[in-house]
Amino acid sequence: MIQAIIFDIEGILSSLDTVKFVQNYLGILAPRFAHILSPDKFSKQFLKSMENVQKEPKPEQIVMQAFFEDFSKATGQSVQTLKPIFEEFYTSDFPALHCLVKPNPQGVKVVENAIQQGFLTAIVSDPLMPLIAIQEQIRWTGLTPEQFKVIATLDNFHYCKPHLGFFKETAEKLGVRSQSCLLVSTHISDLVCQELGMKVFLLGSSIETEDRTDYVGQLDDLSRLISQGSL
Numbered sequence: 001m002i003q004a005i006i007f008d009i010e011g012i013l014s015s016l017d018t019v020k021f022v023q024n025y026l027g028i029l030a031p032r033f034a035h036i037l038s039p040d041k042f043s044k045q046f047l048k049s050m051e052n053v054q055k056e057p058k059p060e061q062i063v064m065q066a067f068f069e070d071f072s073k074a075t076g077q078s079v080q081t082l083k084p085i086f087e088e089f090y091t092s093d094f095p096a097l098h099c100l101v102k103p104n105p106q107g108v109k110v111v112e113n114a115i116q117q118g119f120l121t122a123i124v125s126d127p128l129m130p131l132i133a134i135q136e137q138i139r140w141t142g143l144t145p146e147q148f149k150v151i152a153t154l155d156n157f158h159y160c161k162p163h164l165g166f167f168k169e170t171a172e173k174l175g176v177r178s179q180s181c182l183l184v185s186t187h188i189s190d191l192v193c194q195e196l197g198m199k200v201f202l203l204g205s206s207i208e209t210e211d212r213t214d215y216v217g218q219l220d221d222l223s224r225l226i227s228q229g230s231l
Helices: 018-033 039-055 063-075 079-092 094-100 105-116 131-141 164-174 188-196 219-228
Strands: 004-007 120-123 181-185 199-203 215-217
Touching: 004 105, 004 164, 018 039, 018 079, 018 094, 039 063, 063 079, 079 094, 079 131, 094 131, 105 120, 105 219, 120 164, 164 181, 164 188, 181 188, 188 199, 215 219
Parallel strands: 004 120, 004 181, 181 199, 199 215
Antiparallel strands: none
């Protein structure tokens, strides 16, 4: 029996041009470090360190700790120097990126419907930003952080997608078995969670994916399944 429905933000609750978003994100972030690192050097190492923590998780560290350890070692800058600059960016500058994101009303409807029907809900975008930033992204969709029992972030998870540890950690934080979770995603790579017994609703439809996922369709289809108690 499904007890929790877990949602990616991008492609489900909102839409954006990923390339454009990252360009603008780094375009605002990198200059904050210009007094210690050139914007080009910062951006390249930032992306490399993020890639490293995705590919090589350290179970004894949250993702943020692993990132700062990698980034600090590569740049020669201390965590004590770097961390306050990042924190100020997310507080002061990150909200300006709102204009690049388009909320999806159907996504809001599905989440609200799931909550009304008694399901636990969670946000499971790749945890590459801190809680303050993911909470901001949730507000951009028209929802509130308080509507989700679990929000995967840089500062509370030990794994990134598509590592099985990420999905296991999600279920543990929700307090349910993996087999009781339904993941709503647009990413084929997320199907790896099925190895833990999780169910997947893959948004969209193609011959390639229909035989590999548990449910496939549009958000209207998911909303109908929730309302009918058919999950």
